Amino acid sequence: MSLTQVENLISSRKEQYLNQLFRLLKQKSISAQDVGVRECANLLKEMMDNIGINTRIMETAGHPVVYGEIMNDPNAFTLLIYGHYDVQPPEPIDEWLSPPFEPTIRDGKIYCRGVGDNKGQLMSQILAIKTYKDVFGEIPINIKLVFEGEEESASANLAEFVKENKELLACDLVYTSDGPMHDSGSPFVLLGVRGMLYVELTAKGAEWDNHSGNKGNIVPNPAWKLIDLLRTMRDENGRVLIEGFYDDIRQPTEKELQIIKELPFNQDDIAEKIGYSKLDMDGEMYYRKLTLEPTFNIAGFTSGYGGEGSKTIIPSKAVLKMDMRLVVDQDPDDIYEKFCKHVKKFAPDIEIKRLGDMKPSRTSADQEIIRVVTRAVRNSFQKEPVLQPSLGGSLPDYVWTKILNTPSVVVPYANFDEANHSPNENMGVNNFYDGIKCTCYVINEISRFYSKTKIQHNVELAD
Ligand SMILES: [Zn+2]
Incomplete structure (x- = not known):
């Protein structure tokens, strides 16, 4: 089995994949204004069905969730992919250089409302499933997909949805691709939020x-x-x-403290980006204050x-x-x-x-599955990922760690300057393709890890 085939297939389908993304981007889905959300859910379901993902639209008290699954073996590792198909309002419209819902490529970037946050990243994940299936014939693990329709409206009904569907959503890892990559261009592996x-x-x-x-x-x-x-x-x-x-x-573990010491830190650069020239701390204190306090x-x-x-x-x-x-x-x-x-x-x-x-969330960096995902991300991007115990900001990650009781990891695919929530939101064309590749690597690495544990499991049974 060769991941080179995955890369070759993505290369040969560049235009086709881009067209599929554009189709989703053109469909408005502004949750705050209730514009096009249901239509977008229907379109997404159709696209997922076409790839062979068993998909349905599930109602909530607000906008619906598009839920899909590929279940091969109830005992196999189950990966749950979370994302959202709703977008922010496009206003102020006259600050856009091209119309907000007409995807336009300029200088290697796709400009459109929702391309980085989150449709481009979501399509990377779906198209990874298609790519992987077409190369290898089948997906070696179980995959569940939860695409929410009101993330941009504070995920008002997500916790309730997860509570009501605990059994349906049961899984071994939740994987989210949202937000920007690290400003150095390195991939992020984020283990929680404040x-x-x-x-x-x-x-x-x-x-x-x-x-x-x-x-x-x-x-x-x-x-x-x-x-x-x-x-x-x-x-x-x-x-x-x-x-x-x-x-x-919770006291940080040795491993988490170690990770913090190794994170990239450039005081002058950060001082400039936050407009505070008197910033005076080392990297360890910076990340401790930003992620653990x-x-x-x-x-x-x-x-x-x-x-x-x-x-x-x-x-x-x-x-x-x-x-x-x-x-x-x-x-x-x-x-x-x-x-x-x-x-x-x-x-x-x-x-x-x-x-x-x-609620805050954190998945322990000591878990084996985190090493597996980090390895996949490293191999895919050919760059050392920035592993951070927590984001300084807040996301509803607790619904996975606290309600589903499952480890959760966020690996963003969008470029650092994606301008999400702002006019001229964009995503690098290559970020989109890299996202497809990375998701394939993650599926592959997890399946390798799973077959290893299955062997151990069989040995245990034989005893
Ligand atoms: Zn957003």
């Missing part, structure tokens, strides 16, 4: 804004109320003082007069928005409870509103 809790605090003073002289010292200032509360929540070194905030944080961030603070010149008032209201990025195994429900308890104790009249949350 979660989030978003809260809003409102402090009130008088019924309306008052004169700061005529009523000064008489009417309380709600901005000070919030600042006084904040001082009880965090010390000058940034440590959160809310009781129990750090209790459930929670944050306690003030996202917005509004009170009183912020316009030009001066206005002498005591504001009647102050509003604070905070997002806390959480790491495994902090639970947003638990952290919210602890947060409320703290506010009740120090400022009982401040109102709390919970605006959103997501």
